[in-house]
Amino acid sequence: MCLAIPARVVRLLDDDKALIDVGGVHNEISLGLVEDVAVGDYVIVHVGYAIARLDADEADRTLALFAQMVNEHEGSSGEIH
Amino acid sequence: MNEALQALPLLFSICGVAQASAGMAACEQAQGIAATAAERARRSLLVAAESVQEHAGRLLLDWPGLFIDASPRIEELAVLRRSVVALRRALGGGIWQATAGGVPPDMDLGVASDQLSEIDAVLAHGIFAMSADHWLQIRDGAALREWYRRATTVAARTLRAVEDCGLAELGRSSVGVLPRITPGAFSAVLDADTADGFTARPVWNGRACETGPLARQGRRSLVAELQRRQGNGLMTRLVARLTELASLPRRMRRCLQVMHGGTGRRPVRGSGASATQSGTGLVETARGWLVHRVNLRGGIVERYRIVAPTEWNFHPDGALVHALLALPVTGAQELRRRVAMLVVALDPCVAHEVIVEPAPAEDL
Numbered sequence: 001m002c003l004a005i006p007a008r009v010v011r012l013l014d015d016d017k018a019l020i021d022v023g024g025v026h027n028e029i030s031l032g033l034v035e036d037v038a039v040g041d042y043v044i045v046h047v048g049y050a051i052a053r054l055d056a057d058e059a060d061r062t063l064a065l066f067a068q069m070v071n072e073h074e075g076s077s078g079e080i081h
Numbered sequence: 082m083n084e085a086l087q088a089l090p091l092l093f094s095i096c097g098v099a100q101a102s103a104g105m106a107a108c109e110q111a112q113g114i115a116a117t118a119a120e121r122a123r124r125s126l127l128v129a130a131e132s133v134q135e136h137a138g139r140l141l142l143d144w145p146g147l148f149i150d151a152s153p154r155i156e157e158l159a160v161l162r163r164s165v166v167a168l169r170r171a172l173g174g175g176i177w178q179a180t181a182g183g184v185p186p187d188m189d190l191g192v193a194s195d196q197l198s199e200i201d202a203v204l205a206h207g208i209f210a211m212s213a214d215h216w217l218q219i220r221d222g223a224a225l226r227e228w229y230r231r232a233t234t235v236a237a238r239t240l241r242a243v244e245d246c247g248l249a250e251l252g253r254s255s256v257g258v259l260p261r262i263t264p265g266a267f268s269a270v271l272d273a274d275t276a277d278g279f280t281a282r283p284v285w286n287g288r289a290c291e292t293g294p295l296a297r298q299g300r301r302s303l304v305a306e307l308q309r310r311q312g313n314g315l316m317t318r319l320v321a322r323l324t325e326l327a328s329l330p331r332r333m334r335r336c337l338q339v340m341h342g343g344t345g346r347r348p349v350r351g352s353g354a355s356a357t358q359s360g361t362g363l364v365e366t367a368r369g370w371l372v373h374r375v376n377l378r379g380g381i382v383e384r385y386r387i388v389a390p391t392e393w394n395f396h397p398d399g400a401l402v403h404a405l406l407a408l409p410v411t412g413a414q415e416l417r418r419r420v421a422m423l424v425v426a427l428d429p430c431v432a433h434e435v436i437v438e439p440a441p442a443e444d445l
Contacts, residue, residue, distance in 0.1 A: 003092060003093065004091065004092060004093055004095075004097070016155075030155065032155035032156070032159060033155065033158060033159050033162055046095050046432070047142070047143075047432045048432070049142065049155075051095065051162075058091070061091060062091045062092070065088055065091055065092060066092075
């Protein structure tokens, strides 16, 4: 299922692209569908495109939710679908 | 329970409105709350707008490179997405701002109507080369062919390429579509001991089924004719998706009319429904049926189950696998392209990557 893990923008690149960080993994994405993204912002990414910019509060709450889910599944064989 | 409802749109990225709407419906049923017709229309409109965004997104981003060797239409999609965001804002910000039993925020239906017109304009210019309503008047294969031989949008050129490359029946299989299932029938399955297996690999009457545009649009004369002639192959699937996209503006207008005529937007508590402590929410998303099942105990969520449309379509015995099994053997590069076409035609809700590996020598 389409989990919305916030990705932090690490660097702005040419051609409306950016380098993002998700849990230490870096990826290049397009910023063509969102406006006014700056380094340090959090975005939601789908298939190589940022589709939403999150405010800091929303990003914090979402990251906390995912951290909670991971903790609850740690040590179990449960899979997060 | 309210925490669970607020978490849904944060957890799910591309169908957050549909997820929130299904969750809201399930929780309301569990509490014996019945939303008013106007509130139901508001939610349906928001879900339909999200579906427009999803269908148009795949069409404008994925189809150009895959089918006609062209660049993604990012700017057109960005304009459309801005209108969908403005529409959502005009309708109170989304499903998640109304808690079960609460009052939706203030709305501006005039602005919403303007944004629907903007969405119409983008679809007309960028996809259908005419209004979506007008495109829906294409009712047979000959008229469709005339359209895609003449129009120059990505959608038309894609169908032309599919025909010219002899790919119309690509991926044709005998996998049937998911019938319309009542919430009650889903409830029984999702409360059973076997429900965990069902949410991961759902079947109905023992068979994997397809959900999504082809299942929903199969009764329209154009899609039915293509299906008779070419089965559920690539052309039929793509046309079913276009047909669904074309039908959504009209659905959104109808919802807005209901909202204009609606009185009392407050969802009504205890309106004849009983608080069963369990509820099921069904929502038609761009990719197919989305089902949420909640079981409450004393206002606390005891169990929450979700069946996503991708689990049906990408089931190990489902539509994609059977489409792949029917693929003719080609070179690795062409095979990779054809697999990607079939995946995009079914539209998973996650990113995908196609890897072609030669079979071990003993299997050859």
